[in-house]
Structures are given as structure tokens and as C-alpha cells.
Amino acid sequence: MYTSTVVCFPGSGGDPGGELRRQSVLVDDLRLRLESVVASLPREDSATGWFGAAREALQGEVDLERARLGREVARLDGLRIQLDHAANQATVPGGVP
Amino acid sequence: MTSGLTVGVGAGVATDELDRVGRVLQTAAQHCHEIAIRIPPLRTGESVGRDADLWEVQAAVRRSIERFDALARGLRTAATLYDTAEQTAAHALETAASQLAAVAGLLLSRLGVILLPGLLAAAGRLALVWGLVPAEQRETVLTAIEQGVARLAPALSEPTLLETLRVAMSLADDAALGTVGVPPVFAGLLGETGAGLSGVDTAALAVAGLAALAGASGVDAVRIDRAGADLRRGGEVRPVEPPSSLADRVGRIPEAATPIVIERFVLPDGTPHLEVYIAGTDAHAPMGGDQPWDMASNVALVAGEDASSLQAVRAALAAEGVTSDTSIVFTGYSQGGAIATLLAESGHYRTTGLVTVGAPSGAIPVRGDYPAVVIEHREDLVPVLSGIRRETNAVVVRGDAFDSGPPPEGGLPAHDLDRYRSTASDADAHGNATLRAAIDSLPRAALTGEHSAYTATRMPSSATTT
Numbered sequence: 267m268y269t270s271t272v273v274c275f276p277g278s279g280g281d282p283g284g285e286l287r288r289q290s291v292l293v294d295d296l297r298l299r300l301e302s303v304v305a306s307l308p309r310e311d312s313a314t315g316w317f318g319a320a321r322e323a324l325q326g327e328v329d330l331e332r333a334r335l336g337r338e339v340a341r342l343d344g345l346r347i348q349l350d351h352a353a354n355q356a357t358v359p360g361g362v363p
Numbered sequence: 364m365t366s367g368l369t370v371g372v373g374a375g376v377a378t379d380e381l382d383r384v385g386r387v388l389q390t391a392a393q394h395c396h397e398i399a400i401r402i403p404p405l406r407t408g409e410s411v412g413r414d415a416d417l418w419e420v421q422a423a424v425r426r427s428i429e430r431f432d433a434l435a436r437g438l439r440t441a442a443t444l445y446d447t448a449e450q451t452a453a454h455a456l457e458t459a460a461s462q463l464a465a466v467a468g469l470l471l472s473r474l475g476v477i478l479l480p481g482l483l484a485a486a487g488r489l490a491l492v493w494g495l496v497p498a499e500q501r502e503t504v505l506t507a508i509e510q511g512v513a514r515l516a517p518a519l520s521e522p523t524l525l526e527t528l529r530v531a532m533s534l535a536d537d538a539a540l541g542t543v544g545v546p547p548v549f550a551g552l553l554g555e556t557g558a559g560l561s562g563v564d565t566a567a568l569a570v571a572g573l574a575a576l577a578g579a580s581g582v583d584a585v586r587i588d589r590a591g592a593d594l595r596r597g598g599e600v601r602p603v604e605p606p607s608s609l610a611d612r613v614g615r616i617p618e619a620a621t622p623i624v625i626e627r628f629v630l631p632d633g634t635p636h637l638e639v640y641i642a643g644t645d646a647h648a649p650m651g652g653d654q655p656w657d658m659a660s661n662v663a664l665v666a667g668e669d670a671s672s673l674q675a676v677r678a679a680l681a682a683e684g685v686t687s688d689t690s691i692v693f694t695g696y697s698q699g700g701a702i703a704t705l706l707a708e709s710g711h712y713r714t715t716g717l718v719t720v721g722a723p724s725g726a727i728p729v730r731g732d733y734p735a736v737v738i739e740h741r742e743d744l745v746p747v748l749s750g751i752r753r754e755t756n757a758v759v760v761r762g763d764a765f766d767s768g769p770p771p772e773g774g775l776p777a778h779d780l781d782r783y784r785s786t787a788s789d790a791d792a793h794g795n796a797t798l799r800a801a802i803d804s805l806p807r808a809a810l811t812g813e814h815s816a817y818t819a820t821r822m823p824s825s826a827t828t829t
Binding site: 293300306307324327328335338342344348349352 | 384387388390391394395397398401402405407410412413416417419420423424426427430431434437438441
């Protein structure tokens with residue numbers, strides 16, 4: 267299914283540019299999903315009936331995970347840009363977009 | 364309006380915040396897992412740099428999944444520990460408070476001995492003066508007293524006052540023990556927090572005894588009749604759809620005039636199943652009269668006596684030919700809730716569910732292995748009357764009867780059955796996992812059943828019980 271140099275998923279019709287664009291869409295979808303996970307994590311002001319040291323410790327842990335996943339959202343966004351760029355290079359004759 | 368609800372198991376501890384955060388983290392872990400499994404196909408080997416980035420993303424997401432899972436597990440453990448710790452702390456506080464109540468009782472009784480002659484003389488003079496007051500002015504004074512009592516009514520909807528009253532009801536027996544000279548430390552040992560030899564039921568038994576002496580017995584025999592137009596055929600039976608929710612069940616609780624409704628279904632496995640709905644107290648019924656759903660039965664129930672209303676429901680179940688195989692869900696409001704709890708816990712029936720709203724049933728333990736949901740309003744006086752809630756496996760749902768502002772006019776507006784139906788509807792929509800599990804465990808019949816209603820009449824002690 268895969269080659270070592272040019273990747274052509276089934277149904278791509280041997281079009282490396284189109285395939286890179288498809289990958290870019292998939293990566294962007296993952297980015298959006300991860301972004302929505304980050305947005306769903308509880309924030310400090312969302313506590314209504316639970317306060318104190320235990321709540322703050324939990325919030326600290328959740329904030330760490332938010333930061334970790336936030337970085338990965340940015341990394342996926344960078345990947346998407348790279349894939350879009352590579353797709354453009356593959357489509358335009360001579361490699362110039 | 365589900366945000367105002369607190370849900371807990373046992374003493375009614377609000378663990379729903381922990382539960383909510385735990386669910387959010389569990390969902391986040393699940394979504395992260397779905398993302399992680401979609402990353403490997405994107406590593407094509409075309410670009411080492413891009414593949415390395417995808418490795419990094421996958422590893423980070425997997426670390427987050429582990430952390431979210433661990434945090435959600437921790438929250439579930441914390442919720443259990445909070446329940447246990449709060450119950451232990453409440454027990455210790457109550458022991459100390461019961462000893463203080465006994466001291467107060469002891470002091471008041473000694474003070475009473477000293478002041479009694481003076482008080483009797485003052486009462487005599489007051490009675491003499493009252494006799495001399497003209498009838499119109501007596502009417503004016505009585506009206507003023509009535510207005511004063513009416514002004515106190517809103518205070519009886521204050522949650523803080525009601526929680527204090529709940530504790531006070533539980534301490535009444537300790538104060539009484541102190542009054543008769545039992546040393547405070549022994550009062551604590553005898554009460555609910557110690558050997559359990561005295562409690563709210565002891566205090567209620569004393570009230571029931573006094574009421575019986577005054578001619579208002581709540582334990583006299585009853586006669587039941589199936590309600591409906593076709594009396595020659597033993598009353599009316601009509602088809603009914605199975606209940607689908609807590610609110611649906613609460614909505615089927617009858618008025619006190621026809622206090623027992625029984626719906627007969629067959630479960631998908633062929634087992635006979637009954638839904639039993641029991642009415643609340645008839646506020647206008649004279650104590651000890653022919654309406655068994657009166658205050659006399661209420662007091663008898665809290666005292667642990669065989670109240671007339673309790674006898675009536677047992678008789679209706681016997682009339683329906685209940686056997687040890689018959690699955691029964693008991694649903695009751697107010698006095699009906701206390702009856703439902705007693706019957707569910709009696710061991711005489713195959714209880715498969717219990718739903719109570721606004722019931723003075725805190726002193727009745729719920730230990731059975733069946734789903735039980737107890738719904739109370741924070742502003743309702745009636746559940747408070749049975750004192751601090753004792754051992755219970757029930758899921759306790761506490762909600763606000765009113766949106767905001769001053770409570771509506773009328774006697775005990777927070778005890779209104781329609782308001783409880785609305786709160787039950789909120790509970791149906793609530794996301795708490797324990798509550799959802801309890802609701803989902805209630806038996807569900809698939810086919811149409813039969814509905815019967817019963818009236819009940821209290822008989823003199825010598826009459827035959829039906």
C-alpha cells in the first residue's frame with residue numbers, strides 16, 4: 267500500500283500532491299479534535315461546590331495536561347502547514363508554488 | 364434546573380462536583396484515545412521530520428490519557444472517602460451535641476422544679492384575666508396570634524433553619540433523658556449515636572401515646588375498598604402504560620382520598636410486577652378520625668408503630684394477591700414515602716425499587732439490595748421531622764423547591780407534590796452516575812398493565828380488618 271518515496275493511499279490515483287493534501291486534512295481534523303479536548307478540560311473558575319487544597323492540586327494537574335496538549339495542538343498545526351506546503355510543491359511543475 | 368440538585372449516597376453528601384469533574388476527565392481520556400489510534404497511519408515514512416513530530420504528538424497524547432484516567436480514578440476514590448469522613452465527623456458531632464442536650468434537659472428540669480409553683484400561679488392569674496376579657500377583644504387577640512403564626516411560616520422554608528431543626532429533632536430524646544435525670548454521658552450512649560435505644564422514634568412514641576390518651580389513635584384497624592364506579596365487580600380496573608421515569612412515577616401518586624394505587628405489569632422475563640403508589644397525609648383530616656392518612660398515622664409511623672395507613676397498604680397488597688415472587692416498586696409522597704420505605708424494608712416483599720419524595724423517613728434505615736431514590740427539597744419541613752438521616756443505601760437527591768426570591772404563600776409550599784414532580788424531572792435529566800445507575804436499575808415492563816385504586820377507612824378497634 268505504501269512506497270518508501272511517494273505515498274499513494276488507495277484511491278489517491280497516484281497523485282502525491284492530492285495525497286499530501288488528504289493527509290493535511292486528516293492532521294487538521296486531529297488538531298481540531300485535540301483543541302476541543304483542551305477546551306473541555308475544567309478551568310479553575312468552573313468549580314461550584316468544591317474548594318480547597320485538593321481541588322487546587324487537581325487543577326494544577328489538569329493545567330499541566332492542558333499545556334501539554336496545547337503544545338501538541340500547535341505541533342499538529344505546524345505539520346498541517348508543512349503538508350500543505352509539500353502538496354503545493356508536488357502539484358506545481360518545477361516545484362515552485 | 365438540574366444545577367441546583369445535589370446527589371449523594373447515604374447521608375446526602377454532595378459528591379456530584381467530584382463526580383462531574385471525574386466524568387469530564389474520563390471523557391477527555393476517551394477522546395484522546397480516539398485521537399491516538401488515528402495517528403500511526405499518518406506516519407508514512409515520506410518525511411523523517413514529520414514522522415518524528417507525529418511520534419511526539421502520539422506519545423504526549425498517550426501520557427495525557429494515563430494522567431486523565433488516574434485523575435478520574437482518584438476522584439472516584441476521593442468521593443467515597445469524603446462520604447465516609449463526613450459520616451464519621453457527623454457522628455462525633457452528634458454524640459457531643461446529644462450530651463449537651465442532656466445537660467440542657469437536666470438543667471431545665473431542675474429549673475422547672477424551682478419555678479413550677481410560680482409558673483402555676485402565673486398561669487392561674489392569666490386564665491382568670493382571660494375569662495374577664497370581653498369576647499370581641501378575645502377574638503382580636505386570637506386573630507393577632509394567628510397572624511403572628513402566619514408570619515412565621517416563611518421562616519419554616521429556610522434551609523439553614525430546617526437543618527438546625529433536623530438536628531434538634533434528633534436531640535429531643537437526649538434532652539428528655541436529661542430531664543428525667545439520666546447523666547449526659549449515658550444519654551449519648553443510649554441515643555442514636557450509641558446503642559440506639561432512644562431516638563426520634565422514642566420521642567414520637569411519647570407523642571403517639573399522648574395522642575392516644577386524648578382519643579386520637581393512629582394504629583386502629585382499617586377497611587379498604589377498590590375505588591371505581593363498578594362496585595359490584597369489586598371496583599374498576601383500567602389499562603395503564605408502564606412508568607418511564609422518576610417524574611412519571613411521582614406524577615402517578617394519588618390524592619389522599621384514594622390513597623393507594625397499584626399497577627400490575629408483567630416483566631419481559633414473565634415475572635409479575637407491581638408499581639405501588641402511596642399518597643401523602645390529608646392535611647384536613649381530623650386526628651384519629653376515619654381517614655387513616657392523618658397526622659395520628661404520621662406520628663405512629665415515625666414512632667415505629669403499626670399505623671392505620673401502613674395496615675391499609677398491606678391489606679391492598681394482600682388483595683392484589685402479592686406473593687414472594689412478585690416484584691414491587693414502592694413510590695410514596697410524604698407519609699406515603701415513610702410507608703413505602705417501611706414496606707420495602709420489611710422483608711415481607713420482593714422489593715425491586717423505592718422512590719420517595721418529601722418523606723419523613725430519615726429514621727428508617729434503607730439497607731436492601733434494590734435501587735432506592737430519595738428526593739427532598741432543602742426548604743421542606745416534613746423530611747426534617749424524622750431527624751438526621753440514618754443508615755441508607757438510597758441515592759439522596761436534594762433540590763431547591765423555589766427558583767429564587769421569597770417562598771410562595773401558603774402552608775409548606777416546598778412540600779407541594781407538583782414541585783416534587785418537577786424536581787423528579789430534574790433528577791431524571793441529571794448526569795450523576797450513581798443516580799443514573801439507580802434510575803436505570805428500576806424494573807421496566809414492556810406491555811400495558813392494569814391500574815387499581817383503593818380507598819381506606821379507619822375502623823374502631825373492635826371492627827374487622829379487611
